[in-house]
Amino acid sequence: MKKIILGVSGSISAYKAAEILREFQKKGWSVKVVMTENATEFISPITFLALSGEKVIVDQFKDLEYGLEHIRLCDEAEALLVAPATANIIAKFAHGIADDFLSSLYLACKKPVFVAPAMNEGMLLHPATQRNLEILKKDGVHIIEPEEGYLACEEHGKGRLTEPAKIVFEVLSALGKEMKGLKVLVTAGATREFMDSVRFISNPSSGKQGIAIAEEAAYMGADVTLLLSSSSKEKTLVKTERFETLEDLRAGIKKHDFDILFMAAAVGDFRPSRRYEGKIRRGKNITLELESTPDLLREIAPNKKSGQIIVAFAAETDDLLEKGKKKLFEKGADLIFVNPVGRGRGFESDTNQGYLIFRDGNIKELPESSKRDIARKIIEATISIVRG
Ligand SMILES: Cc1cc2nc3c(=O)[nH]c(=O)nc-3n(C[C@H](O)[C@H](O)[C@H](O)COP(=O)(O)O)c2cc1C
Numbered sequence: 001m002k003k004i005i006l007g008v009s010g011s012i013s014a015y016k017a018a019e020i021l022r023e024f025q026k027k028g029w030s031v032k033v034v035m036t037e038n039a040t041e042f043i044s045p046i047t048f049l050a051l052s053g054e055k056v057i058v059d060q061f062k063d064l065e066y067g068l069e070h071i072r073l074c075d076e077a078e079a080l081l082v083a084p085a086t087a088n089i090i091a092k093f094a095h096g097i098a099d100d101f102l103s104s105l106y107l108a109c110k111k112p113v114f115v116a117p118a119m120n121e122g123m124l125l126h127p128a129t130q131r132n133l134e135i136l137k138k139d140g141v142h143i144i145e146p147e148e149g150y151l152a153c154e155e156h157g158k159g160r161l162t163e164p165a166k167i168v169f170e171v172l173s174a175l176g177k178e179m180k181g182l183k184v185l186v187t188a189g190a191t192r193e194f195m196d197s198v199r200f201i202s203n204p205s206s207g208k209q210g211i212a213i214a215e216e217a218a219y220m221g222a223d224v225t226l227l228l229s230s231s232s233k234e235k236t237l238v239k240t241e242r243f244e245t246l247e248d249l250r251a252g253i254k255k256h257d258f259d260i261l262f263m264a265a266a267v268g269d270f271r272p273s274r275r276y277e278g279k280i281r282r283g284k285n286i287t288l289e290l291e292s293t294p295d296l297l298r299e300i301a302p303n304k305k306s307g308q309i310i311v312a313f314a315a316e317t318d319d320l321l322e323k324g325k326k327k328l329f330e331k332g333a334d335l336i337f338v339n340p341v342g343r344g345r346g347f348e349s350d351t352n353q354g355y356l357i358f359r360d361g362n363i364k365e366l367p368e369s370s371k372r373d374i375a376r377k378i379i380e381a382t383i384s385i386v387r388g
Pocket of ligand 1: 008009010011012013036037038039085086087088089118119120123
């Protein structure tokens with residue numbers, strides 16, 4: 001199990017460190033907590049002991065088991081994260097002051113260090129703090145920028161600790177190795193095609209499968225952009241741009257360079273051949289003419305640059321393997337995931353299943369599992385193609 005060391009210093013937002021700890025555990029990580037003496041004024045070490053199941057180190061002389069923890073602790077971990085980080089601990093890190101356990105640990109740590117500042121805006125914007133943050137950046141520390149919002153001092157301003165889930169996302173994506181250096185573009189969700197200013201044709205795709213792929217790729221270190229339908233209600237921390245129609249999606253794909261494109265969006269095959277301005281009034285029957293939409297995969301795949309990988313998705317109601325193979329070979333994708341839809345399957349649900357079809361004819365069945373598991377398997381298959 002991967003381990004992170006979570007340093008907690010004496011900020012009013014120290015209680016949020018408990019949520020950060022939980023977020024890491026949800027991702028399958030173990031957490032060792034180290035606190036400054038002043039942090040214990042805000043939250044008790046017992047809370048972290050109970051949540052992490054590991055002894056919390058506060059006092060650099062009394063809380064030790066073998067005496068050299070300040071040198072060795074980082075060796076067993078992937079990284080050191082200090083959240084919240086006070087102006088004081090930032091100043092100590094910047095100037096090499098090692099007068100307590102956390103600051104000694106920082107100096108001895110050879111692993112990546114992340115610092116999430118939290119303080120009143122005046123403290124943050126003070127030239128001394130700004131200078132110290134610059135020093136830390138130059139020393140290779142990842143600064144997780146604080147947010148703007150209501151601060152504990154009842155002022156509005158910058159200095160609020162970044163939300164726990166976002167901190168964990170930033171740390172894990174910076175530590176991800178499997179897809180480091182790869183630019184990944186993911187499309188997700190349903191297109192909307194309007195017949196007038198207020199009515200449209202669409203489908204029930206939630207975007208969940210594409211979002212899971214985007215997030216898992218980010219956790220593996222990829223530089224990910226997600227093109228997500230404006231109709232999707234799902235929340236994500238991945239860099240996201242919204243689209244509404246197929247034309248928006250097409251423009252979005254053209255705008256971004258990529259090494260891997262996952263085309264998981266459910267693009268409508270038909271759209272009204274004209275869009276009326278305003279609202280069509282009821283009263284008499286109308287005939288809605290639908291035109292076939294351009295096939296984005298057929299447009300993009302033949303023009304891809306050498307080395308680019310395109311993963312196609314097909315949601316089918318029958319003959320999955322036949323239809324999947326046809327789409328893969330006729331349209332020139334590198335890999336296709338074909339899944340059954342209809343009768344509660346595929347769209348909107350939290351699980352998925354289907355087949356991965358490779359260009360060498362190999363077929364891999366992915367039995368029903370969470371969309372996150374399916375995302376990991378699709379990514380693993382894609383990485384195997386990238387690495388040849
Ligand atoms: C109620 C209260 C809230 C505080 N919140 C913060 C804070 O959010 N950020 C900060 O830098 N200092 C804050 N301080 C000041 C620090 O606790 C103080 O600078 C302390 O010396 C930090 O010690 P440490 O860095 O060793 O944990 C706060 C102090 C009090 C009394």
